[in-house]
Amino acid sequence: MCRCRNVATQNIDERNAAGTKPRKQNAGRTKRRHEKKLGGDVSVAILCGAFHVTTAICQNITKTTTKCDGQENSSAPSCSSSSSALVHVQNRGQWPAEVLAKFLADCFVLGDFVSEEEEKQLLDEVWPHMKRMRWEDEHWDGQIQRYREREQMLENWLPENQALIRRIWHTSFPAPFEPSPYVHILDLHQDGFISPHLDKSRYCGRVISGLSLLSASVMRMRHKSAELGQLCVADLLLSRRSLYRLSGSARYDFTHALLGAEESRFGTQTVPRERRIALICREVVVPTAKSDQIN
Template identity: 45%
Template sequence: MVSEMKILTGMTIHNICWLLLESLPVPSYFTLSEELQQNQTAAEDIINTIKVLNNFLSEAEETCLMNELDPYMNKLRYEFDHWDDAIHGYRETERLQWNEENTKILDRVRKIAFPPDVAPIKFVHILDLDKNGWIKPHIDAVRFCGNTIAGLSLLTDSVMRLVHDKNKNLYADLFLKRRSLYIMKGVARFDYTHEILSNDNSIFKGEKVLKDRRISVICRNEPDPKYKDI
C-alpha cells in the first residue's frame, strides 16, 4: 500500500491524465488538442457526440448522387462571400425530390442519424465547396435546425476542426474520408464550432490532406419550436 502511494505521489497530473485518456477509446479519425487530452470529461463529451462512419457509401452510390446533383450544381456560380461570413468558395441549394436510388441512400442516413421519434427536415442541404474554398468556424443556428446534423462527404477527403466555443484550447480534428458519413449532435453540435480547413491548414496526424472539390449532402432534424422566433 505504501509503495503504491509513493508511485501515485510521484506521478504528475499530466501523467495521470494520459493514463485516463489511454483508457478512453479514441477513434482513429480523431486527434485531440493537448488540453483536451488532459480533460477526460471534455474528451468523452466530444468523442461521444460526433461519429464518422467510413465507407458509408460505395463508389457506385457516390456516382449516383453526383449524377443527380451535378446537372443543377454546375449551373451555379461559386460564391466567395457568404451571408453570415461562414463559407468561402461555395455554392449551395436545398433539395426535396430525389430519384429512387438516392432516396434509399438518404433514408439510410436518416435511419442511422435520427431516432424514430425525431422528425428530419424534408429538405436536404447540398453544399458544394470549391477546391480552394473552406468553411469557417461556426455553430449552426438553432432556429434553422435541431440537435443532430448528419453529412455525407463526397469527392474528396478533408479535415474538420471542432473548437470549444468558450475555451479555444479545447479542440479536435476529424479526418473526413471520401464517402464517409459524420453524425454530430449534443455537445459537438452546440458547444463547439466546426469548420472545414483550407488546403493551407489541412493537416491530420502530421500528414497534409489536400482537399479537392467537396460536396456535402446534409440531413438535419427540425429545430426546437422554442428557438424558431429567435
C-alpha cells in the first residue's frame, strides 16, 4: 500500500521521523532472556534487545533460495531467473503466454536478502518507535487492517542501516529509476491483512520494493481485468528477510494483497501468519499529467 511522502499522512506520527538511536547495551550486563508479547499476540524472545523469532515454515517450502549481496548488476533480476521457488503461478497453462512472460519479467523475490544479524540491527532501530504507537484497525483508504506505520528518511537511519537501505535501492532501482528518500515502515499485526489494491500512480512511482522482517507471509497477485482476473493469479512467498520488487506489468496490471491467516497458503503449504514488519521503498514520483490521471 502506497504511503509516499506526498500522501495525506494523518495516521503517521511525524514526530517519530527523526530516527532516535537505540541505547547501547552495557558491556558488563549479564545477558538475560525474556519472553514478551509484542503487539499483544506474538511471542518473541528478546535477548539483550535482539529479536529472535523462530520461522521454520520457509525451510519446509523451499530449501534453496537466491541470496543477494548487492551485486553490481545493471538491471534488476526477475522472477523467472532469480526466485522461481518463491513464486507460485496458479493456472499456469491457462495464462496468455505474453501476460505470463511480462509478469515474470517484472517482479522478483530474493530470499535471505539480509542476514539474521542485519535483521536484528534493523529491528533494534525500528522497534523503539513502533512500540509507542497504537494498532490501527483500518487504514485511511480501508485497504489495511490491524497495522501501525511511520516513515523515516534515509539520513535519519543509523549509518549501518543506511547501508542496508542503499543495498535495497541498488538492487531494486537500477537507472533510470530513482528511489524516494523516505522509507515506509509497516508493522502488520498477526491478525492483520492487506486487501487487493493497485498503488496510486500519483503517489507512487513505477517501482515498489519491500524487505520482509520477523516472519513469512504470502502476497497474492491477481490480474486487474475481470476476464483475466479469474485465471491470472500468482502467489509470492515473502519469506523472512526476503526482498520483493514489483514493476511494469506486475506493478500496473496486477493487484497485490497480503493474505490473512485464514487464506495464508503457498501452493499446498500453510504459511502461519505472525507479526510482520516491512521496510518499503518506492520510486520517487515526478508529477506529470499522465500520473495525475492514473488511479
